[in-house]
Amino acid sequence: MKQQTVKRIVFLDIDGTLTEPGSNEPPESAVQAVRRARAQGHYLFLCTGRNYDMLSPLLRYGFDGVIASSGGYIECRGEVIYDCPMTEGQRQRAMEVLKENGVFRTVECMDGSYTDEGFKEFLRANAGKGSNSELLRWREQIEKSLNILPMKAYRGQPVYKIVFMSQSKEQLIHPQKELSSDFDFCIQGEDKHGFINGEVVNRQFDKGRAVKRVCDHLHIPLCDSVAIGDSMNDREMLETAGISICMENGSEELKKLADDICPSVQKDGILQAFLKYHLIPSSMKQ
Secondary structure (H helix, E strand, C coil), rough: CCCCCCCEEEEEEEEEEECCCCCCCCCCCHHHHHHHHHHCCEEEEECCCHHHHHHHHHHHCCCCEEHHHHHHHEEEEEEEEECCCCCCHHHHHHHHHHHHHHCCEEEEEEEEEEEECCCHHHHHHHHCCCHHHHHHHHHHEEEEHEEEEEEECCCCCCCCCCEEEEEECCHHHHHHHHHHEEEEEHHHHHEECCCEEEEEEEEECCCCHHHHHHHHHHHHCCCCCCCCCCCCCHHHHHHHHCCEEEEECCCCHHHHCCEEECCHHHCCHHHHHHHCCCCCCHHHHH
16 A cells, blocks of 8 residues: 655745745746645745745745745735734834834835835945845845835835844844834844844744644644744744754854755755655656
8 A cells, every 4th residue: 555645834935045045036946846845745835034025926936825024924825814014003113213223124014115215325335244144135135126115115004024234233232122022133144244134023923933823724733844944034933843954055053953954045955855855756856
């Protein structure tokens, strides 16, 4: 009798995992791996810090659902199962405190993102300094026009997350203290020049709780879930999933938390991970 394959659910980060940072074009090996895994009966979800607008170009590659805005919005097979933007009071307070302390802000809404005037020039001037890859990632995202508009174009739409860029640790001391009751500050990177980038995320959700929400909705045990990511905003996702994998090009800190490390996005990492964990047939091996 043929042994029945366990149906797994795979959660994939985008930037630095499924694609090059700031890109909407996964390598062909990853596209085929996703399609073949779904053909084997597995579920495939995007699980990203991007808002829905920024991830939407990737939906054409075939996914069963999305976790957007670091867990603030979840869609499963066309059904919205979680939707948690900031309250207006939360948004106003967070924006004011960050601005008062000289921190660059980018608000992420369903239909696009809006960034402080001057942020683009700051990125262009500093992205080549130090080792903070997130500076370069943001510059590429903005210059590739992933619908990141100037703040003056913002019209009060619901905000799911605020991405920040600080020029020093000192600038973040007061905002972290003032906003800690409602928000978690996820530090993405810091380099020798002192530039710090990260996200202000509502304490009501994170990628890990989003993984659990999807598994519960589909009645799949967490032990049958696989999470693949590359940066510290993937930490909760990797800590929650049954199998956690970090990309070779990923954060050194995240690698220490992961069960396994797969090759980089440039070296067909998704394909290699899917083969190793038997999500696709070995006949796909290149």
